[in-house]
Amino acid sequence: MNIYDMTLHQLWKMLHEGDITVQEIYGSFAGRIEEVESKVGAFVNLTPDIAELQVHKAADRWSEGRGVTPLTGLPLAIKDNMSLVGVPNTCSSKMLENYIPPYNATVVEKLAEDGALFIGKTNLDEFAMGSSTETSAFKLTRNPWNLGHVPGGSSGGSAAAVAAGESPAALGSDTGGSIRQPASFCGVVGMKPTYGRVSRYGLVAFAGSLDQIGPITRDVYDCAIMMNALSGHDACDSTSADIPVPDHTTGLGQDIRGLRIGLPGELFNEGIDASIREAIYTAVDLLTGMGAECVEISMPHLEYSMPVYYILATAEAGSNMARYDGVQYGYRASGAKDILDMYIRTRSEGLGTEVKRRIVLGTYVLSSGYYDAFYLKAQKVRTLIKADFDRAFTRVDLLVSPVTPTTAFKAGKRADDPLQMYLSDICTIPANLAGLPAMSVPCGFDNGLPMGMQIIGKPFDETTMLRVAYAYEQSTDWHKRRAVLAG
Amino acid sequence: MMTMKVSRKEVEHVAFLSRLALSEREAEEFTRQFNQIFKQFEKLNELDTSQVEPTSHVLQMQNVLRQDSVRSSLPIDEVLANAPDREDGYFSVPRIME
Secondary structure (H helix, E strand, O other), X not given: OOHHHOOHHHHHHHHHOOOOOHHHHHHHHHHHHHHHHHHHOOEEEEOHHHHHHHHHHHHHHHHHOOOOOOOOOOEEEEEOOEOOOOOOOOOOOHHHOOOXXXXXXXXXXXXXXXXXXXXXXXXXOHHHOOOOOOOOOOOOOOEOOEOOEOOOOOOHHHHHHHHOOOOOEEEEEEXXXXXXXXXXXXXXXXXXXXXXXXXXXXXXXXXXXXXXXXXXXXXXXXXXXXXXXXXXXXXXXXXXXXXXXXXXXXXXXXXXXXXXXXXXXXXOOOOOOHHHHHHHHHHHHHHHHOOOEEXXXXXXXXXXXXXXXXXXXHHHHHHHHHHOOOOOOOOOOOXXXXXXXXXXXXXXXXXXXXXXXXXXXXXXXXXXXXXXXXXXXXXXXXXXHHHHHHHHHHHOOEEEEEOOOOOOOEOOOOXXXXXXXXXXXXXXHHHHHHOOOEEEEEEEEEOOEEEEEEEEEOOOOHHHHHHHHHHHHHOOOHHHOOOOXXX | OOOOOOOHHHHHHXXXXXXXXXXXXXXXXXXXXXXXXHHHXXXXXXXXXXXXXXXXOOOOOOOOOOOOOOOOOOOHHHHHOXXXXXXXXXXXXXXXXX
């Protein structure tokens, strides 16, 4: 097995047993990037200078045997909307192409303290607004399983990097599915933690009531390791939850006998490809065979998730994007005749079409005449959606569904049809609206493209999700497959 | 049930409120797309929400405040390093008043 094909915990074990050095690990991933990055296009910026410094520090920690954490000496990629001091934080936008953050995001700080190696910043849909990474102002990212297809989005660069062997794990951010959908499209594990579990300080805001940072990894064990590293209260994020963090690995390997799993019929409707529904039902049979009780349930308000999400997310996005005015940082247009002209030219030249579409849509739904009909109405239906989950969780411990209605689609296929793109987020959006933890676990292939199973948990109960995901994963071999980057 | 029809003129006005100037193509596309998207949004009218409270945030937290103590902040030079234009420790912008 190639070093670059291994998981975090496999690499750590080799370091622990002295079978490999931190330099060798970094060298293997750097070599793999050299070999495949021109095909995959996962990164906006590579950060070898930073990584090489970290390699030396991590090697010292290992040789001195002190301060070694489960991530010491292991490479990670960071989505390019989280601040890493001294490296552009572009959000894949012309607006922030040259913006260099003067501080670290809390998650970046935590991983740095753990001794991880930062190998680069990954491509995304511009300001995380998209489901295919095609709205990036800089480049296309390809799906490692089939280069003609998209990797999903918005954390497409992170998922593609992990699937292509360029990084064993990566950070993503998820507002309506932006970790889970690309993880599903690229055949890797992705988790959106409970809202408030992971600090968002230093994450460029898209929609503040929905955004959450989480890991993308090659297997469930690595997901648990990353959750341990990322979770916890942060005084710099006022939405961060001040509650104890469990060891996310404790449930791994425990049996799942007696756990109750609900299948919401609304997420298995005819809009979902038959092959994906079948793959989930097969997975459910496996879980039942291991002693879980699986029941069909109804959550009638889930079918309203798409309008609720696109009203609330665009309203919040439109407000957040007001800061890009050419004054404090980022792009400023030249030749403006006055300040209003400067604002308008800066924003019109610095932002791409999808971002503009969402800003205008968000301003619409907040404008008088539309506020009550759209924005307030959506907030009320959000209450009903959340109530559906509350009711479901009195009967079951977890919910299982597809992650996406289709496997990864062809590049360019939906780029000009925003409504179709928005509708494809139907299975992932509800967990964001209700603030719940949700993850994608590989559950098969259709025509060579990966499929994912979604597990949604109770608030702050990531450990039960991980326990079920691990039990499923260990009885399959989907997570052991690696993309062959041919052609 | 009301149906909202969006005109191109209105889209351009809302874009202006957002401090955006749309290209010909964007203005035309957005108008057409918003009419489709609003049709989806209007699906919410099927639900009676007269007795439902709105949710703006899922966490039940209020007034999260830090200790009122003096802490160092980022150096001004570092903060201004990203400014498109600066002068004497301030952000510089086109003239606002004559």
